Amino acid sequence: MSQTDTKQRILDAAEHLFARDGYHATSLRSITTEAEANLAAVNYHFGSKESLLEAIIDRRLRPLNQIRQGQLDALLQKTEAAGTIPSCRDVLRTFVEPTLRLRKQGSGSENFIALIGRTLAEPQGIAMSIFMRNMEPLLARLFQALNLSLPGVSRQVLFWRVHFVFGSLSHVMRCHERHSIVPEDVSIDMSVEEEVELFLDFAVAGMEVKKQ
Amino acid sequence: MSQTDTKQRILDAAEHLFARDGYHATSLRSITTEAEANLAAVNYHFGSKESLLEAIIDRRLRPLNQIRQGQLDALLQKTEAAGTIPSCRDVLRTFVEPTLRLRKQGSGSENFIALIGRTLAEPQGIAMSIFMRNMEPLLARLFQALNLSLPGVSRQVLFWRVHFVFGSLSHVMRCHERHSIVPEDVSIDMSVEEEVELFLDFAVAGMEVKKQ
DNA sequence: ACCTGATTCAAACGAATGTTTAAATCATAT
DNA sequence: ATATGATTTAAACATTCGTTTGAATCAGGT
Structure with a gap:
């Protein structure tokens, strides 16, 4: 499983949950759970929750x-x-x-x-x-x-x-x-x-x- | 300062902040601060944050x-x-x-x-x-x-x-x-x-x- | 003045949040 | 095989959240 796999899965999961529940009502834990990734993966790959939103857009x-x-x-x-x-x-x-x-x-x-x-x-x-x-x-x-x-x-x-x-x-x-x-x-x-x-x-x- | 004063001030402050920042991005502490009321006042007068939103609407x-x-x-x-x-x-x-x-x-x-x-x-x-x-x-x-x-x-x-x-x-x-x-x-x-x-x-x- | 119920207050509760850490694991090139 | 850098992992971090508690304060009627 390469790096891009995890990054893409996080992007997809976050895109889905941000769209459904909104940015503030979505936790990093729910994102990484849906993406089947570790909680720390978001901060490792994107730096912060806000930068993740930026990457999605x-x-x-x-x-x-x-x-x-x-x-x-x-x-x-x-x-x-x-x-x-x-x-x-x-x-x-x-x-x-x-x-x-x-x-x-x-x-x-x-x-x-x-x-x-x-x-x-x-x-x-x-x-x-x-x-x-x-x-x-x-x-x-x-x-x-x-x-x-x-x-x-x-x-x-x-x-x-x-x-x-x-x-x-x-x-x-x-x-x-x-x-x-x-x-x-x-x-x-x-x-x-x-x-x-x-x-x-x-x-x-x-x-x-x-x-x- | 009567009961309705505090209730109205909370309603007004929450209406303002919910409209500006959204429901999830607004904390009860920011509401009660703007309303110059105690933190517990929301739960005393309305029961919960969600019921406050209901009262506002x-x-x-x-x-x-x-x-x-x-x-x-x-x-x-x-x-x-x-x-x-x-x-x-x-x-x-x-x-x-x-x-x-x-x-x-x-x-x-x-x-x-x-x-x-x-x-x-x-x-x-x-x-x-x-x-x-x-x-x-x-x-x-x-x-x-x-x-x-x-x-x-x-x-x-x-x-x-x-x-x-x-x-x-x-x-x-x-x-x-x-x-x-x-x-x-x-x-x-x-x-x-x-x-x-x-x-x-x-x-x-x-x-x-x-x-x- | 005293009682009674309503309201306010400071403090604390447990749970959930975003973020960080350091060790473990993986992939890859030499 | 081994070393190296990238990635994953579990655990803990300090905050912040909504809510609850129990005592203090207030207002109004007797």
């Missing part, structure tokens, strides 16, 4: 953001070459689609998505600063692209609507399991494409609407 | 839901008497307006709103079950009214869109302070009415949109 957020960044760049290059402006729907899709696709990818990534969803709900938390360090450049470019795609919407209103969309998305990210208020006749199993377009139907309409 | 959620319920009933009676169906905007307003109004009311209610916002982000948490006990009847009626107001939207799609709206709303509830990603030139000070209508512009457009 970095592991998946870095490649995810590279995909988002690549799709956004490709879209902007394409529209610029064609002399048009990107649609709000296409801009948002570069952010949302890789997110929901990663969740369906398995091997614990659904836990990561839920963890990020929780993180967004704790503005003052430890996870938020780690998260924002990875997100800030991309978020700035995304806002810029949305501003370009919606010339009729003021920066003021645009900001709030982006806020609303992020709220919706983080909620969807958190709730990957059947909820108590979900009616029995509502199916929650959809393909990634269905999920993405269902979300974009909602989000784009809200982004584009003229003031009433 | 009950204190404000009960009257808030009565207002929401009253406004929804009034709307449904009015439209039924007129032989029409309620608009989606009016139905959503009966839920959203009392919420954002309470936040602006002061005396710590903004902490409660943020706490509920956090609660909605912890599906498996202790607060969620306490919260849902108070919310389930109203949520069922709200969903029914929305179904009535949007005859063109299937139950399946409607459920998801309500999900999205709740995500947006809970996000707005959490973020009552200026965020790091908020551009400098974006004002976050609005009247309740402005806030409500800005939110409803977004949410109603997403609820009503035809599939693309």
